[in-house]
Amino acid sequence: MPAAAILHWAARSHSGSRKPRNDDSFIAFASGVQGAEILPRQGLHSLASQDLVFAVSDGMGGGNAGDLASAIILQQMCEIIPQTFKVAAAGLFPDCLSHLGEALRSVHEHINVAAAARKECCGMAATLALAWFTPENLYLANAGDSRIYLSRDGLLTLLTRDHTSAFGQWQRGEISEIEFRHHPRRSALYEVVGGGHSGVCPYFAAIRYHPGDRFLICSDGLIDGLWERHIANALAQCPDLPSHTTESLLARAIDNCGIDDTTLIVVTVTAPQAHGT
Secondary structure, three states, rough: OOOOOOOEEEEEEEOOOOOOOEEEEEEEEEEOOOEEEEEEEEEEEEEOOEEEEEEEEEEOOOOOOHHHHHHHHHHHHHHOOOOOHHHHOOOOOOOOHHHHHHHHHHHHHHHHHHHHHHHEEEEOEEOOEEEEEEEEEEEEEEEEOOOOEEEEOOOEEEOOOOOOOHHHHHHOOOOOOHHHHOOOOOOOOOOOOOOOOOOOOOEEEEEEOOOEEEEEEEEEHHOOOHHHHHHHHHHOOOOOOOOOHHHHHHHHHHHOOOOOOEEEEEEEEEEEEHOOO
């Protein structure tokens, strides 16, 4: 079996210009037999004995409900995802995508219950873009319009789907990127976690990753200030240590727009030989 890859990451978040409170949340954690280990906003970690999970959530709702919803979803995922190690320790073989689906249904119900218990939180909801790296695969989930991109060999691929009708039109080639950006219903989400809806139908996928891959996980605030070509160029030139790329993407997005909360995590994959392991 090949040696486990090394992941480097850097995360940043900035509150939008229209309000002091940041409704975005992000998390990085290692998942293993002992549960979840919260990681700092930048660092490096091997996948030899622990999975690594990175996620961004954009909260919505009145009062303090937005930041509460995004915080709840990430905390719940932090508690639920490590349960796969307990299943494996019992001699079973957990299906990571099924586990993600069950986790999101549980979190969806949890947010709705919390919203119903407090008048000021009525209708609170959040998006999610989550990347779960195991030694073999990347498992991803998204609901809403937070995104995950892959840059491989200089080519940019959007791995997630915005849950809006305008996004579908853009992806089918019915409208251009600029038309999508100015579409009056670009932010009209039909899937979110919570929001009082009876159920949630996120998008799930599994892919193989390779040394040299670069990933971007972000809220829609980053997309508001960056064209696809800006993201493609930045990730294609991203070194193994992604902190400078993260800072430059954030700064450019804020300079170009900066109205909404803006959050991103850049993750790079390197072979263990590059670190003498």
